[in-house]
Amino acid sequence: MSVSKELIQKLITVVGESYVFTDIETRNNYGHDETEDFCFPPSVVVKPGCTEEVAAVVKLANDFYTAVVPIGGQTGLSGGALSVLEGIGLSTERLNKIIEIDEKNLQVITEPGVITQVLREKVAEKDLFYPVDPSSMGSCFIGGNIAENSGGARAVKYGLTKDYVLNLEVVLPTGEIIWTGANTLKNSTGYNLTQLIIGSEGTLGIVTKAVLKLLPKVSFNILMLVPFYKADQACEAVSAIFRAGVVPSALEFMERDAIDWSLKYIEGIAIDVQPDHQAHLLIEVDGNYPEILMLEAEKIMNVLEKFQIDEILFADTEDQKSALWKMRRGVAEAVKANSIYKEEDTVVPRYELPKLLTGIKSIGARYGFQSVCYGHAGDGNLHVNIIKGNLTDKQWNEEVPKGIREIFELTLSLKGTLSGEHGIGWVQKNYMDIAFSKVHLELMEQIKYIFDPNNIMNPGKILPDKF
Amino acid sequence: MSVSKELIQKLITVVGESYVFTDIETRNNYGHDETEDFCFPPSVVVKPGCTEEVAAVVKLANDFYTAVVPIGGQTGLSGGALSVLEGIGLSTERLNKIIEIDEKNLQVITEPGVITQVLREKVAEKDLFYPVDPSSMGSCFIGGNIAENSGGARAVKYGLTKDYVLNLEVVLPTGEIIWTGANTLKNSTGYNLTQLIIGSEGTLGIVTKAVLKLLPKVSFNILMLVPFYKADQACEAVSAIFRAGVVPSALEFMERDAIDWSLKYIEGIAIDVQPDHQAHLLIEVDGNYPEILMLEAEKIMNVLEKFQIDEILFADTEDQKSALWKMRRGVAEAVKANSIYKEEDTVVPRYELPKLLTGIKSIGARYGFQSVCYGHAGDGNLHVNIIKGNLTDKQWNEEVPKGIREIFELTLSLKGTLSGEHGIGWVQKNYMDIAFSKVHLELMEQIKYIFDPNNIMNPGKILPDKF
Secondary structure (H helix, E strand, C coil), rough: CCCCCCHHHHHHHHHHHHHHHHCCHHHCCCCCCCCCCCCCCEEEEEEEEEEHHHHHHHHHHHHHCEEEEEECCCCCCCCCCCCCCCCCCEEEECCCCCEEEEECCEEEECCCEHHHHHHHHHHHHHCECCCCCCCCCCEEEEEHHHHHHCCCCCCCHHCHHCCCCCEEEEECCCEEEEEECCCHHHHHHCCCCCHHHHHCCCCEEEEEEEEEEEEEECCEEEEEEEECCCCHHHHHHHHHHHHHHCCCCCCEEEEHHHHHHHHHHCCCCCCCCCCCEEEEEEEEEEEECHHHHHHHHHHHHHHHHCCCEECECCCCHHHHHHHHHHHHHHHHHHHHHHEEEEEEECCCCCCCCCHHHHHHHHHHHHHCEEEEEEEEHHHHHHEEEECCCCCCCHHHHHHHHHHHHHHHHHHHHHHCEEEEECCCCCCCCCHHHHHCCCHHHHHHHHHHHHHHCCCCCCCCCCCCCCC | CCCCCHHHHHHHHHHHHHEEEECCCHHHHHHCCCCCCCCCCCCECCCCCHHHHHHHHHHHHHHHHCCCEEECCCCCCCCCCCCCCEEEEEECCCCCCCCEECCCCEEEEEECEEEEHHHHHHHHHHCCCCCCCCCCCCEHHHHHHHHHCCCCCCCCHHHHHHCCCEEEEEECCCCCCECCCCCCCCCCCCCCCHHCCCCCCCCCEEEEEEEEECCCCCCEEEEEEEECCCCHHHHHHHHHHHHHHCCCEEEEEEHHHHHHHHHHCCCCCCCCCCCCCCCEEEEEEEECCCCHHHHHHHHHHHHHHCCECCEEEEEHHHHHHHHHHHHHHHHHHHHHCCCCEEEEEEEEEHHHHHHHHHHHHHHHHHHHHEEEEEEHHHHHHEEEECCCCCCCHHHHHCCCCCCHHHHHHHHHHHHCCCCCCCCCCCCCCCHHHHHCCHHHHHHHHHHHHHEEEEEECCCCHHHHHHH
16 A cells, blocks of 8 residues: 555645655664564654644545554554554654643643653652553553553553553544543543553554553562472462462563573673572562561562472662563563564463463474463463574464464463453454454454544554454 | 333243233333432333343344343432333343352452342452442442442542453343453453443443452451531542542542431431531541551541641441441432432542532522532542422423533533443433534444444433434
8 A cells, every 4th residue: 555646745734844754764664563573664654743733644544545553662562553554654753742740630641652661750750650561661652552551560450551541532543533531530421432442552543642540659669589490380379479468569470481581681680590490470569668568578478488489589779679670571672682483462360370381381392382481470461472493484484373373272261362461463363263253353343444434544453354 | 112912922932931021010110220210111021040041132122123221230320221212121130140259360250130249248258359339339230330330439449340340241232142351350452342331331232241350358447537617628638638649448528418418317327517517528548457557547637637627537436437438328318318309420530629519509509409419539529419409390300401511511621521430321311412522422323333233222321312
């Protein structure tokens, strides 16, 4: 779907010549996110500077029956920002203002192009807390978080992006602008379009403003790294901790291989991992009263002593805490930088984690692929990095997808689903039939149609090619 | 829309003769909820006993182009369960099993006809906590809570029904059965139909099973009643408490008239209210560490001393706590039992409460109606009971709705909306144009259409008659 000269001229009229790009370098720069090594450049990149410009661009796209792909921080892991049908790549990077931090109502009104970490820091300056912390928070955008319903390490206690979005300004695929809800904590007024837009991966419209809920700041935390001699016991401990009445602010799982990749490739991590440690849990509790955190940590230790663990490492300093988080957050980066891989975002009820992990390894053994598993165990959310290693292209492209299908069938049999926080995007869409019946998929397709009758808004995403 | 003999015969075939009722007494019994004094009896009442029977009834309704209205605990306040077009009243009362309390995953799988309080008590026996507590929890159903996205006093800390629903089994208006999501805490897999069904007031389908998230139990609380000499200062204190870094587990506002109605009509409340107390806040903090609760209570008292308050009453015993909650929860009952009234469910960002309260009183003064205001101030959710008193029927039916319209316009101007937790149902639908543009309402109408092309599922609710 190339873009006509006439359309480009009209785009220039809308956003100005400085913000319309047709050179191949820019197009390539906006042709990828963090999904595998894919590059699908848009035919033209536009960078509107306000809601009205976004609306005008979308209206043009609709008039010209041309695809428009919203592009945020390009950190997505399911290919949601890839211009798979070319067309217009609409970067939200100039929509990067925090419009108001409303201290009286504990809310922030923001544009979508604000980097998540920047938003977290700006509200922290006012003693407020935005808890959502995807691993990519240093570069991902709030708009992308909304599009994918992003989580992160603290989701286990504080919830996901969807739990903080009160109201959205959205440019619909027709170019109309609506606010989906109200700036209130409660809302039972009509169908919940706010939650319908969240996680819709830019296929139903482009978010141009968001009103987010904030919490009072949380001042203290305790972070511990727990080495397990058996990986399945690490998974079992996860459910036991909650059952003891503790809700940790993070509960992360790393199997041995995950830590090894991180230690090997990420600089500045000096952590003593013994050869017989099969897996680790990284556990954090947080709150405003240090003495209570000690009590919670003790409760956790009482649970852990029932399992075969080695000595627990408590992070004593901020530097140690940073190192542990760097190790955890570095896994994906280490794998990515050093191998061709596919990443799955499996999620199950947390007690089913041991079955999921065992099942994945067994499926991998049958199909001959190695996998590196880690993730937000407290949520039952296990990231599975499948390494190409010595597989042939034929095995990689034809056999491995069958193994992935089996992994997803396993998650469904455990009452889980395909994606916990990365979305379906482009790379998982043809597994959707595992999670949903034909009737269900048709409903989704019809919802897409009523928002976007000309199928111009991020086409080719979420819904399977045919079902 | 009366129901043919043929359809009744087929309904009997599906659910059995004992569960199909056409007598006027039963029809009247199922013709009302708690909305004003309305009674709209269905033509026939059916009580299916399982999902498959619900699906078969709905399929018949669809085949016969006959309205079907899901009826739960009949405690709704927006007329969602009224059979305004007659047809089939489908009671969910036989779907009253708690299927499984899953202690390992902190979840409960339940049918929709379980009473909310029963569910809370059953999970509490396992040291688990379902926090949603609408005032009607002693008789409302979980299914109704899902339909209206019900809140309650603890929503301020723990959230609404929508924050606890992980997955729903839904009978669609065509009679098809789907599960909307997965039994997981996180889910970024396709459009969020779970959240679309929640709050859709039975217009998109009938929930036949729900998977709900549970929390570890919370053991202690402190409850205090704070008398204010000025009502607007009580409202102002609400925002100030959060700004001090405390998140109370309940923060309820009652203006003077509300307490007076409750004290006058509800038995067993012995609370000393002075003539110059204009309003009260009922404030609760909860947690597992009593010493921390004392610290939080002190923080709250430090905030409160900046306002003109009389002596704070701390509830020392469980009996005293019950009396205070009875007083608060009794307001609606007291008003309802002793007056013709209309109830509005206004909601604004919490800092805007003083403006909302002042505005409502000023609008009331212009239209000549008295209002009793109370509610979940921590959420900015103010219930407004408009008393008929000495107004003529003409004033009541023609003038008061204009005043209500002005109240809603005020909530919108304060970035709030029409309903925080009661829903739109039948009585508020013709105010929807205040909250939503034509484009927005058309999207909702189209969503309704794709789920329910024959408009049989709870027709005449939510969407305005014409827009």
